[in-house]
Amino acid sequence: MKIREVGEFALLDRLSRIIALPGDEVIIGIGDDAALWKGSSFALATTDSLVAGVHFFMDDLSFREVGSKSILVNVSDIAAMGGIPKYALISLSLSPEMEFCEVEELGEGISKVCSALGISIVGGNLSSCPTLVVNVTLIGEAKDEKVLTRRGARVSDLVAVTGYLGLAGGYRRLKSEIHNLDLRIRSILRQAFACPKARILEGRMLCESGVRAAIDVSDGLVQDLSHICEGSHLGAIIMIDRLPLHPEVCEFLTAEDALYGGEDYELLFTAPPQLMPALEQRLPCPLTVVGRMVEDHPGEIILLDGKGNRLPHLRSGWDHFAHPNLKP
């Protein structure tokens, strides 16, 4: 049944039943003009959208995956500050021609990942729109003012990343021929694209260990590191033979996927060299040093090969208004 036949209020009613009960701090949840909760000393907030035909195509992701990914990309931003995600507000812009069960699946995807991560859904909004747009605002808490920022890098800090790079970018590049690949390979690539990791614990641990500069890799390593460079008025060197490629799929990925692919949602951070061994021991995921911050060339990223030779940049990162994937 189409949602235009069901109507807004029946849809709202169904979605509010799918959504898990909020946590104890929530005094008023969904269903009033605004939500009310007991606040914390330091609040964090971020917002991000997934737009059909831009961030994904409906043959790439199930509605459930669109729902869960819309939360995870925001969780990644809170994690990159060293915070804990707490409250989500979700705006769904839906075509009246969407099937009721598709919106249910979208809601289930959102609800499931929020439940798993202890996030209370406290607000939302439904609008009709020719294009599916899922907008999430995520509000979190920080322990104190010492969060991870783009301006916290220092000269001679090492540049490191959690996990692996280039998987989601590789998936997008290989998509048209992916059925030729082994099931396991396909699954690793697709999983990274459809269901990015939530590095909440890692962000907290980095912050507690004294790290001060981080960003999540959403637009590609080069572009996101350049934000740290600009924020910290420094340059950075990336050693491209150090890029962490997933061992099971590395033969299918290129340095370009890791440098520019984007949607990795790993944490990119900088830290003094002496901090790195403790971090490697403490964090529950692979950590790879990929470069270092330098005083020269503020705002610039220098790519070096294994022999220390400078390489030209291959391309720039994602631009929402000039991207070739864009269906205008």
Next chain:
Amino acid sequence: MKIREVGEFALLDRLSRIIALPGDEVIIGIGDDAALWKGSSFALATTDSLVAGVHFFMDDLSFREVGSKSILVNVSDIAAMGGIPKYALISLSLSPEMEFCEVEELGEGISKVCSALGISIVGGNLSSCPTLVVNVTLIGEAKDEKVLTRRGARVSDLVAVTGYLGLAGGYRRLKSEIHNLDLRIRSILRQAFACPKARILEGRMLCESGVRAAIDVSDGLVQDLSHICEGSHLGAIIMIDRLPLHPEVCEFLTAEDALYGGEDYELLFTAPPQLMPALEQRLPCPLTVVGRMVEDHPGEIILLDGKGNRLPHLRSGWDHFAHPNLKP
């Protein structure tokens, strides 16, 4: 120049210059993965979108007005809880074919109203999208847990509204013939539609005066009062000869505009009769008693004419997925 020619980062840079500096409580504003601010004991949050072709047509509103209205509709929700709006996160879904100056105007509209109301813009997001969607999440503060809710109405409470009803609905109904009307009439109708009032002070005063039930009139008096009825497990009577129509334009408006028109963004509240004289004296706007809460017919709205005769409902309120104005 089109925004696809300018690119995302130049646009972000320009928008961040348009936006006023945030308040002192903001430790990290726009430009990092998430914003950070000193929290409050009780936090409120709401989210709402304006979608081109659904909530407005581009010949109805200037880009500046779309920007300011996107904030005001959210302010109205925080005001209806008795709270103070503090922090906004704004997601713009923009067509790459939009002109750079149009996005600048949108940003100026957003910034101006936020500055005027003491709201700090702390986050945002740009996406390309075939349709213009402006989504705002507004975070506010409440003094304590005693906020205005939909469940706070009691039997025999009077039902009252701030200001006038039916202006925006009347504007939409009369739009095609509006150029035949006197300039002053046109201006009153259009202003109500394009630039709704922010009833922040009124919401605070209602809350401080002991009022416990309120909602903002976004979907029409009947529909929004029915939310209070459902939340409070009561029925309500509306006396249609009491509907507050603006004295200068009342001859152009119908009871139907006031009952079902929507987008009034006035505060609809219930209060014991003995509280009403003090409220009328204290609030800086017209207050009109339009009915009362009753124990019978829970969830139902009964319309009475001047002689006490029951009238049939003329139509239901706004449904986003079945509205005739919708351009699917």
